[in-house]
Amino acid sequence: MFRTLVFHEIRPEQELLDQTRPILVADGYQDAMPLPLFNSTTHFKQQLAFLKAENYHTLTLAEVKGYLLAQQPLPEKSVLLTFDDCYQSLKEYAYPLLKEFGFKASVFVVTGWLFDTLYSYDPNHSRTLSASELLTMTDVFEYANHTHHFHERKGSKGRSMWETAADFAADLRLCNQFVAIKDVFAYPFGFYDEATMATLTDGGFKLAFTTKPGVNTTNTAPLELHRDVIPFNMPITAFKELFTK
Structure with a gap:
């Protein structure tokens, strides 16, 4: 068995004084x-x-597929880290820390949000990276499908729930043109x-x-599959308890 942890943004404390950060993404979707x-x-x-x-082992998605679909054993202490x-x-703070500890992680990419232009780090917004920047971090990250333009919400519904199946399938194919892991979705x-x-x-998605x-x-x-959202200022005692349940 294993836990999957999900993170969105890792930031220094001084950047976390406000309650929200508006997002800036290539396709213009507005949210916070x-x-x-x-x-x-x-x-x-x-x-x-x-x-x-x-001594936790950070899993790859290939190992997760092997375990769930082919009953291949996992290391006794295993965890899947996702963003x-x-x-x-992700590039400014998470990547160097994961590299320092020798850990791997999986990233679910909204490919329609990625910019063609490289922008300087902007602490006042949640701005997405460029596709070229993601490709410089494959020694730590592997990339999987999080839609191309379908990362939108209305109330408690995601866009895949109000669009046609054909349009959703087409969007998934667009995302898969970039990501290396084409059969895993978040x-x-x-x-x-x-x-x-x-x-x-x-x-053809497996997970x-x-x-x-x-x-x-x-x-x-x-x-x-389950994922535990690791929230802002979660005490380390509460984090450790996840691995004793």
């Missing part, structure tokens, strides 16, 4: 990142140091329904991650 989806660099380092001290959306802080905002899963199945917390075992539905 709430404070709970950030994590401080101090806490992130504490969390990585704990995993390192406890969503590819904001600039539901934007954690929103999905039976039709969403059916389109993923028809498109999909929710934002529902919990441990993943061989009995977990492959298209409804």
